Amino acid sequence: MHVLRTLDDALALREALRAGPRMVVAGAGLLGTEAAVAARALGADVTLVSSAPVPLLGLLGPQAAGLVAATHRDLGLRVHQGRVTAVRAARDTVTGVQLADGGVLPADVVLVATGSVPNTEWLHGSGVPVGDGVVCDVLCAAEPGVWAAGDVANRPDPRTRRRRRLEHRTHATEQAMAVARNILAGGAARPFAPLRSFWTDQHDLKIQVFGDLTGTDRCHILQGTPSERQFTAVYYAGERVLGAVAVNMPREALRLRVAVESGELPTTDHPADPTPAGATEG
Ligand SMILES: Cc1cc2nc3c(=O)[nH]c(=O)nc-3n(C[C@H](O)[C@H](O)[C@H](O)COP(=O)(O)OP(=O)(O)OC[C@H]3O[C@@H](n4cnc5c(N)ncnc54)[C@H](O)[C@@H]3O)c2cc1C
Incomplete structure (x- = not known):
C-alpha cells in the first residue's frame, strides 16, 4: 500500500x-x-x-x-x-x-490518495486554537505572537465568506509572505485574501484554475475551445465572476488571473456556454 x-x-x-x-x-x-x-x-x-x-x-x-x-x-x-x-x-x-x-x-x-490530516497533535494543550488545522483570523494570527501559513492554516476567506484550509503550493508561498509582512506591520497588518490559484498536469493537459468554481451557474469561453484541448473560460454566479480556467494556455493564464483579480475581463465574440459547473468542492 x-x-x-x-x-x-x-x-x-x-x-x-x-x-x-x-x-x-x-x-x-x-x-x-x-x-x-x-x-x-x-x-x-x-x-x-x-x-x-x-x-x-x-x-x-x-x-x-x-x-x-x-x-x-x-x-x-x-x-x-x-x-x-x-x-x-x-x-x-x-x-x-x-x-x-x-x-x-x-x-x-x-x-x-484520500486527503491529508494537519499535523497539529503537538499543539494540543498549548492554547493555540486547533480545529481542522491551526485556526487563525483573517490576518493569519492564531493568538498574540503565533501565526499560521500554508497547508496547516485554517482561515476565514473574505472571497468565499467561509473558513478554509487550502493545500496549494502557490497559496502556501503567498500566505507565508503575507504573514511575514503582517508580523512586521504591527497595527497596520492587512487581511490575507488571495485569489485561489492552482494547476494540475493531467497527461497532455495543463490546467490552471483561478478562484472557485463551486456554485457557478454559467461559463463563458474566451479563447479556443474544449474540443481543441486548448481554451480559457470564465465562470459566473449571476453577474459575479467566481473563477476562471485555462487549459494548455499558460501564457494567457497569467493575463486571465490578473483579469479575474481586477474584475476587468476581456470581451469576446464566442457564445456563452450555459453548462452549469459542478456544485461541490473537489
Ligand atoms: C505528492 C504531492 C503533489 C503535490 N502537487 C501539487 C501541485 O501540483 N500543485 C500545488 O499547488 N500543490 C501541490 N501539492 C501541495 C503542496 O505541496 C503543498 O500545498 C505545499 O507543500 C504546502 O507547503 P507547507 O509549507 O504548508 O507544508 P509542507 O510542504 O508539508 O511543509 C511542512 C513542513 O513542516 C514539517 N513539520 C511538521 N510538523 C512539524 C513540527 N512539529 N515541527 C517542525 N516541523 C514540522 C514537515 O515535516 C514539513 O517539512 C502537492 C502535494 C503533494 C504531497
Whole structure:
C-alpha cells in the first residue's frame, strides 16, 4: 500500500509500477487523478475509485473536467464510482480493496490518495486554537505572537465568506509572505485574501484554475475551445465572476488571473456556454 507525500514515497511507487501491475487509486482528487494518469502511462492497469460521478468536476468546472474524463478513457484508465473502506491483503501482500457497496477490486498496488490530516497533535494543550488545522483570523494570527501559513492554516476567506484550509503550493508561498509582512506591520497588518490559484498536469493537459468554481451557474469561453484541448473560460454566479480556467494556455493564464483579480475581463465574440459547473468542492 502506498501514499504520496515525500520523494521517497514517489520513488517507492515508481519501483512498484515497474512490472505493470494492477493498481487501484483510492481517491480522485488532484493527487489521485494525476498519479493514476501517470501510472497508466507507465503501463499499469489502473482503476481510479472516485466518490463523485465525474472526478474533479467541482474543482475544474465541467469543460476541463470533461477533458480529463475523456483523457482517462483514451488512456484506458477505468474510473469506478464508489468508496474504498479497506485495503485487503493476504500474507502481507496487497490483494485489492474493499468497497462500501460490498464489492472488491483486485490490485497488486494500492495508492491511497484520500486527503491529508494537519499535523497539529503537538499543539494540543498549548492554547493555540486547533480545529481542522491551526485556526487563525483573517490576518493569519492564531493568538498574540503565533501565526499560521500554508497547508496547516485554517482561515476565514473574505472571497468565499467561509473558513478554509487550502493545500496549494502557490497559496502556501503567498500566505507565508503575507504573514511575514503582517508580523512586521504591527497595527497596520492587512487581511490575507488571495485569489485561489492552482494547476494540475493531467497527461497532455495543463490546467490552471483561478478562484472557485463551486456554485457557478454559467461559463463563458474566451479563447479556443474544449474540443481543441486548448481554451480559457470564465465562470459566473449571476453577474459575479467566481473563477476562471485555462487549459494548455499558460501564457494567457497569467493575463486571465490578473483579469479575474481586477474584475476587468476581456470581451469576446464566442457564445456563452450555459453548462452549469459542478456544485461541490473537489
Ligand atoms: C505528492 C504531492 C503533489 C503535490 N502537487 C501539487 C501541485 O501540483 N500543485 C500545488 O499547488 N500543490 C501541490 N501539492 C501541495 C503542496 O505541496 C503543498 O500545498 C505545499 O507543500 C504546502 O507547503 P507547507 O509549507 O504548508 O507544508 P509542507 O510542504 O508539508 O511543509 C511542512 C513542513 O513542516 C514539517 N513539520 C511538521 N510538523 C512539524 C513540527 N512539529 N515541527 C517542525 N516541523 C514540522 C514537515 O515535516 C514539513 O517539512 C502537492 C502535494 C503533494 C504531497
